Amino acid sequence: MKQYELLAKAQDFASTTGGLLNATICDGRPITAVNTGVDGLVRVGHGLNAKNLIAEPIPLGIGKGKTRAWLTVSYTLRADDDPRYMAVESSVYALAADEASEHIVFHYDYERGKRDDYPDAHLQIPLDKHRAWKRLSRACGVDRDFAKLHLPVGGTRYRPTLEDVIRFVIREKLVDPRPDYMSAIERSETEWFRHQLRAAVRRDPETARLALEEFDK
Amino acid sequence: MTLAPDREANLVYSPTAVELASAIDSAIERSGFSRTELRDQALSGRFESFRARMAWDAVGPMIARDSND
Numbered sequence: 185m186k187q188y189e190l191l192a193k194a195q196d197f198a199s200t201t202g203g204l205l206n207a208t209i210c211d212g213r214p215i216t217a218v219n220t221g222v223d224g225l226v227r228v229g230h231g232l233n234a235k236n237l238i239a240e241p242i243p244l245g246i247g248k249g250k251t252r253a254w255l256t257v258s259y260t261l262r263a264d265d266d267p268r269y270m271a272v273e274s275s276v277y278a279l280a281a282d283e284a285s286e287h288i289v290f291h292y293d294y295e296r297g298k299r300d301d302y303p304d305a306h307l308q309i310p311l312d313k314h315r316a317w318k319r320l321s322r323a324c325g326v327d328r329d330f331a332k333l334h335l336p337v338g339g340t341r342y343r344p345t346l347e348d349v350i351r352f353v354i355r356e357k358l359v360d361p362r363p364d365y366m367s368a369i370e371r372s373e374t375e376w377f378r379h380q381l382r383a384a385v386r387r388d389p390e391t392a393r394l395a396l397e398e399f400d401k
Numbered sequence: 402m403t404l405a406p407d408r409e410a411n412l413v414y415s416p417t418a419v420e421l422a423s424a425i426d427s428a429i430e431r432s433g434f435s436r437t438e439l440r441d442q443a444l445s446g447r448f449e450s451f452r453a454r455m456a457w458d459a460v461g462p463m464i465a466r467d468s469n470d
Contacts, residue, residue: 219414225462285451291451
């Protein structure tokens with residue numbers, strides 16, 4: 185894939201992601217893309233520009249109500265191994281109780297081909313105290329805070345989506361969404377699942393053929 | 402060339418090499434750690450802070466193979 189083609193796809197991705205967020209849980213918060221020019225990597229997130237590569241937290245809420253929660257949405261994109269397609273190299277969805285992200289509730293992380301043996305897709309919860317973990321880690325002789333655990337979440341293909349996080353903050357009443365938020369989520373989710381299914385078929389076409397043959401019988 | 406964002410939020414920036422180097426330095430500075438410290442934390446999979454985690458997310462792949470600190 186030529187870099188200009190990747191950039192066009194990244195621009196679509198940024199626009200779609202911003203569209204989803206602004207149609208559901210926030211207001212007037214653009215998602216931008218930065219072409220780094222390094223290994224074809226493109227950064228995507230809120231507040232990114234030529235001088236800033238770190239995604240800024242998005243204040244959640246519609247209109248002028250007081251902001252109670254912030255969501256950081258950050259992606260690094262690149263051309264897939266099959267250069268006709270774009271892939272997510274890494275992503276972070278982080279929910280915070282303050283604008284400076286000093287108080288993180290959780291963060292879902294994804295790093296393709298993570299080199300440290302931890303799962304590529306994982307959840308981290310910065311809990312200071314977790315009584316059950318304290319008991320278990322002591323019994324196992326493991327010297328590690330609960331906050332440092334990488335809780336596996338679905339692997340590369342079936343990791344939690346941005347739509348999952350949006351549903352969560354709405355369902356748990358952490359933000360008042362737009363009245364018609366559900367249709368935006370469902371539209372986006374349908375497209376994402378189709379995209380993932382196509383990618384899964386590309387990775388394992390033989391199993392896909394067998395499944396279709398069974399379906400056609 | 403740096404592109405200014407348009408009003409429809411179709412936003413792509415293409416920083417110059419100088420701008421990119423400055424943005425990478427700025428991200429590392431915001432983490433509160435050096436390049437080496439960030440890289441070590443990334444290799445161990447255990448970041449000292451969320452700020453460090455986000456800085457690595459932003460510039461890690463760009464500095465991971467850089468041995469000049």
